[in-house]
Amino acid sequence: MLVSVIGAGYVGLVAACCLANSGHRVKCVEHDRSKCEMLAGGLLPFYEEGLGDLLARGVKGGKLSFSTEIESIKNTEIIIVAVGTPSRPDGKVDLGQIFGVMTDISELATEPVTLIMKSTVPPGLGLQLQKRFLFQKSGKIAYVSNPEFLREGRAVKDWYQPERIVVGAETPEAVETVKSLYSDIEAPFCVMDISSAEMVKYASNAFLATKISFINEIANLCELVGADIIPVARAVGMDGRIGGSFLQAGLGYGGSCFPKDTKGLDFISTLNGHTFNLLKAVIEVNARQRILAVRKLSRLLDSLCGKKIAILGLSFKPGTDDTRESPSLDIIRMLGDEGAEVTAYDPMAVLRQNAGPLPEFTLCGDPLAALTSSHAAVITTEWREFLDMDWEKAWKIMSPPRVILDGRNCLDPHKIKSLGFQYAGMGRA
Numbered sequence: 349m350l351v352s353v354i355g356a357g358y359v360g361l362v363a364a365c366c367l368a369n370s371g372h373r374v375k376c377v378e379h380d381r382s383k384c385e386m387l388a389g390g391l392l393p394f395y396e397e398g399l400g401d402l403l404a405r406g407v408k409g410g411k412l413s414f415s416t417e418i419e420s421i422k423n424t425e426i427i428i429v430a431v432g433t434p435s436r437p438d439g440k441v442d443l444g445q446i447f448g449v450m451t452d453i454s455e456l457a458t459e460p461v462t463l464i465m466k467s468t469v470p471p472g473l474g475l476q477l478q479k480r481f482l483f484q485k486s487g488k489i490a491y492v493s494n495p496e497f498l499r500e501g502r503a504v505k506d507w508y509q510p511e512r513i514v515v516g517a518e519t520p521e522a523v524e525t526v527k528s529l530y531s532d533i534e535a536p537f538c539v540m541d542i543s544s545a546e547m548v549k550y551a552s553n554a555f556l557a558t559k560i561s562f563i564n565e566i567a568n569l570c571e572l573v574g575a576d577i578i579p580v581a582r583a584v585g586m587d588g589r590i591g592g593s594f595l596q597a598g599l600g601y602g603g604s605c606f607p608k609d610t611k612g613l614d615f616i617s618t619l620n621g622h623t624f625n626l627l628k629a630v631i632e633v634n635a636r637q638r639i640l641a642v643r644k645l646s647r648l649l650d651s652l653c654g655k656k657i658a659i660l661g662l663s664f665k666p667g668t669d670d671t672r673e674s675p676s677l678d679i680i681r682m683l684g685d686e687g688a689e690v691t692a693y694d695p696m697a698v699l700r701q702n703a704g705p706l707p708e709f710t711l712c713g714d715p716l717a718a719l720t721s722s723h724a725a726v727i728t729t730e731w732r733e734f735l736d737m738d739w740e741k742a743w744k745i746m747s748p749p750r751v752i753l754d755g756r757n758c759l760d761p762h763k764i765k766s767l768g769f770q771y772a773g774m775g776r777a
């Protein structure tokens with residue numbers, strides 16, 4: 349099939365490379381000229397496991413091309429929209445890019461065409477977009493909501509092995525078109541109306557975020573009553589009705605999706621006259637978790653003022669170079685406000701403009717450099733490198749009282765304590 353993908357962000361680029369690899373002819377439209385040139389040369393602007401190979405193969409084999417010209421959406425059978433829907437400070441979803449693209453599509457698209465919306469948009473928006481932008485072409489441009497559930501660090505795997513493919517459409521023909529696009533992927537199709545499909549994305553992310561905040565609250569309670577969150581979460585998760593994933597207590601969630609989508613859904617609820625108290629609590633618990641970690645460190649060190657703290661991990665989770673909404677950046681900011689001097693190390697993180705204003709800290713080239721003469725270290729991302737590190741050497745180069753705050757509960761407390769460190773986790777006995 350001939351496919352256009354508008355937007356070469358995480359979602360658009362994964363879609364474009366994977367579809368080209370499946371044999372479709374894909375044109376990807378990206379208005380950022382330098383990014384576009386980089387991609388056309390077969391280079392990725394960010395790290396994503398396995399994606400670089402697919403990009404190079406697609407470009408070399410002529411199945412995948414990049415352009416800054418939106419006119420290239422003409423004469424394609426399918427247009428996939430994957431532009432950003434960032435959240436404004438009040439949580440409102442910023443739909444500026446969506447409206448811009450819809451104007452272009454309404455002017456340029458050659459019918460018949462299927463428009464697949466992959467960007468996360470508020471439930472109900474698809475119907476409004478059809479009325480506002482596509483009314484003159486009704487029946488000729490089929491609008492489909494097809495949310496994505498890709499995780500950074502395993503997006504290619506998630507693309508080829510999804511647990512379900514959600515399709516919100518108004519006609520059986522549109523559903524069939526989506527099915528042929530994904531004909532090489534084995535997964536159940538969940539077919540529904542457009543607004544429901546839009547809701548699935550928000551509900552899924554909000555539920556996963558709820559699991560994380562819930563287990564973090566249990567972890568906080570564990571500390572107060574002298575219980576240990578690790579065996580508690582393991583046993584709770586063994587109940588099939590609950591499930592063991594997303595029960596890892598720690599510093600809470602970050603990234604480009606959960607913070608944006610939970611705040612977005614809260615705003616959408618309020619806008620519709622509904623107070624989503626449970627979700628408000630999820631968001632509040634997540635923000636508080638970072639503050640609790642800083643308070644814990646302050647207690648362990650008596651005061652943070654004048655102390656040297658090493659932050660191990662800047663990306664919001666292992667396996668990605670993305671620092672958007674990363675707990676570590678908030679923690680560094682708070683430590684700086686308390687008068688601490690911060691050094692940091694991450695094996696992969698790239699500090700990009702889109703992660704917001706950066707707090708002050710010294711970026712080090714290896715973990716031991718960050719730890720040198722520090723009074724404490726905070727594990728903010730559970731990179732394998734930190735688990736396998738020479739902690740004995742770390743003890744020698746750190747300064748007393750040598751506190752390790754394991755914000756991701758990833759180290760072995762017995763081993764760390766036996767080396768002479770003061771160890772504290774999140775919800776550990």
Ligand code: UDX
Pocket residue numbers: 496497498499500501553556560593594595596597598599600601602603604605606664665
């Ligand atoms: C998420 C969704 O999983 C994905 O389906 C959606 O399309 C985009 O958002 P992603 O942001 O890549 O994916 O990361 P994910 O692996 O879900 O983790 C999100 C955050 O939650 C990370 O900061 C992670 O550290 C944290 N997390 C995850 C926990 O704190 N505890 C857990 O048990 C799981």
